[in-house]
Amino acid sequence: MTPTRPNFLVCALLGVMLALAVDHAHGRDESAPPNIVLIYTDDQGYGDVGCFGAADVKTPSMDRLAAEGRQFTSFYVAQAVCTASRAALMSGCYPTRVSMAGALNHTSTVGIHPDEWLLPEMLKERGYATIILGKWHLGTVPEFAPLENGFDQFLGIPYSNDNTKYHPVLHATMPPLPLYDGREVIEQDPDQALFTKRFTERAVAFIEAEKDRPFFLYMPHVMPHVPIFASGSFEGTSARGLYGDVIEELDWSVGQVLAALEKHGLDEQTLVIFMSDNGPFLSYGEHAGSSGPLREGKLTTFEGGVRTPCLMRWPGTIPAGTVCDAAAMTIDLLPTIAGLVGGTQPERTIDGEDIRPLLTGDETAASPHKALVFYAGGELQAVRSGRWKLHFEHDYLTVAGEPGRNGKPSNFDKLTPASITQSGIHGIASRHGYKVAHTPLALYDLEKDPGEQHNLATRHPDVVQRLASLAEPIRAELGDRLSGVVGTAIRPAGNVAEDR
Numbered sequence: 241m242t243p244t245r246p247n248f249l250v251c252a253l254l255g256v257m258l259a260l261a262v263d264h265a266h267g268r269d270e271s272a273p274p275n276i277v278l279i280y281t282d283d284q285g286y287g288d289v290g291c292f293g294a295a296d297v298k299t300p301s302m303d304r305l306a307a308e309g310r311q312f313t314s315f316y317v318a319q320a321v322c323t324a325s326r327a328a329l330m331s332g333c334y335p336t337r338v339s340m341a342g343a344l345n346h347t348s349t350v351g352i353h354p355d356e357w358l359l360p361e362m363l364k365e366r367g368y369a370t371i372i373l374g375k376w377h378l379g380t381v382p383e384f385a386p387l388e389n390g391f392d393q394f395l396g397i398p399y400s401n402d403n404t405k406y407h408p409v410l411h412a413t414m415p416p417l418p419l420y421d422g423r424e425v426i427e428q429d430p431d432q433a434l435f436t437k438r439f440t441e442r443a444v445a446f447i448e449a450e451k452d453r454p455f456f457l458y459m460p461h462v463m464p465h466v467p468i469f470a471s472g473s474f475e476g477t478s479a480r481g482l483y484g485d486v487i488e489e490l491d492w493s494v495g496q497v498l499a500a501l502e503k504h505g506l507d508e509q510t511l512v513i514f515m516s517d518n519g520p521f522l523s524y525g526e527h528a529g530s531s532g533p534l535r536e537g538k539l540t541t542f543e544g545g546v547r548t549p550c551l552m553r554w555p556g557t558i559p560a561g562t563v564c565d566a567a568a569m570t571i572d573l574l575p576t577i578a579g580l581v582g583g584t585q586p587e588r589t590i591d592g593e594d595i596r597p598l599l600t601g602d603e604t605a606a607s608p609h610k611a612l613v614f615y616a617g618g619e620l621q622a623v624r625s626g627r628w629k630l631h632f633e634h635d636y637l638t639v640a641g642e643p644g645r646n647g648k649p650s651n652f653d654k655l656t657p658a659s660i661t662q663s664g665i666h667g668i669a670s671r672h673g674y675k676v677a678h679t680p681l682a683l684y685d686l687e688k689d690p691g692e693q694h695n696l697a698t699r700h701p702d703v704v705q706r707l708a709s710l711a712e713p714i715r716a717e718l719g720d721r722l723s724g725v726v727g728t729a730i731r732p733a734g735n736v737a738e739d740r
Contacts, residue, residue: 287532351379525643
């Protein structure tokens with residue numbers, strides 16, 4: 241019997257179906273929006289990543305993100321402190337606009353307002369599986385918790401890890417640190433040396449479970465915020481002491497996430513973003529990071545406080561091994577990611593811009609911002625436009641004397657009960673070993689002077705005037721305690737005490 245010749249149309253259709261089945265088995269669907277992995281370390285300095293100049297700590301996985309993606313050398317956080325930084329990241333707004341400044345603690349009754357349209361809510365609306373692993377810090381009470389703000393899963397802590405018995409100054413007043421899984425407290429005062437490991441293991445399991453649908457993996461790591469801890473596998477292994485151990489374990493975590501993406505064939509379908517929430521907590525010395533070539537650190541509006549080591553990787557979309565020096569900020573991520581995934585943009589006013597051209601390597605692309613402004617609390621302290629940055633006259637914090645040792649801040653032995661209980665900038669200074677310094681009106685050329693050492697204000701009065709003028713519209717909207725301006729467009733935070 242003569243065999244039947246194959247129907248080539250049927251064979252072609254079967255081939256297409258087989259290819260689709262293989263793609264599905266590996267979690268790939270070319271028509272699906274990208275997965276988003278956002279890794280946000282806590283107090284890691286600009287100089288704590290190899291590709292940003294670190295010589296005494298090994299970060300091969302972070303450096304891989306640069307080699308396979310794009311290094312952003314002028315990427316900023318909106319404020320150099322925990323809660324404010326995260327509020328900007330999640331909402332696309334300057335923190336002052338949404339009344340989220342400073343750092344919340346266990347006594348706080350405020351949180352991000354339910355009417356704000358946050359990044360996880362936008363992605364969840366688009367069908368994403370969403371998880372947060374680490375520190376939330378946008379509201380302690382249940383009404384403002386992650387699962388009320390677009391996340392399906394939460395493993396982590398509600399506020400900073402020094403809000404515990406480990407606080408070097410206020411430990412006697414601190415309650416046990418709660419570790420949440422979802423809405424349930426599963427441990428009190430968990431072993432902090434296991435935080436990075438536990439969050440990483442959960443991240444790998446989440447990628448495995450959600451590989452066949454779009455997902456948002458947000459990892460706001462607890463480390464390297466003081467007190468710092470590394471697991472037994474990393475403690476004592478780096479050339480930079482315990483702080484180096486912590487950074488190298490975080491780098492291991494990045495590597496584990498990348499390996500999980502590769503295992504499931506998700507590399508080309510996943511945008512990975514890595515950055516820190518602000519600069520290093522310099523007063524803690526050997527337990528703090530490095531600002532590299534930049535001036536000052538956390539709690540200041542100098543470059544070391546607000547410029548973050550930012551890396552983005554998306555093979556096939558973001559050109560590998562490239563560098564972008566255009567100024568951008570965390571407020572830009574919400575509108576940018578919404579544009580990438582076809583998500584709903586916020587109805588309320590936000591301050592971020594879509595920076596997709598900066599991601600994809602468009603050589604003609606420039607910063608979409610005429611100016612970026614920098615607040616400390618309610619003070620508008622600085623503005624950047626292009627290569628220029630103008631500091632308005634203001635007080636700031638700088639390390640007092642020798643940096644701290646063994647987890648204690650500078651001048652720890654000189655603390656008194658009276659100094660600890662002071663309010664405002666002087667109270668912050670005394671509790672964390674800083675002193676209050678003062679800067680006059682100062683203009684810096686960041687292209688030539690990223691360390692903000694040479695004040696050019698008297699040489700370029702025209703530039704001073706232009707930048708001051710660019711700050712005026714934001715000052716009118718968001719106010720400025722330095723000049724006594726009351727903002728006209730500030731929205732309230734959520735306040736459970738008022739609601740109840």
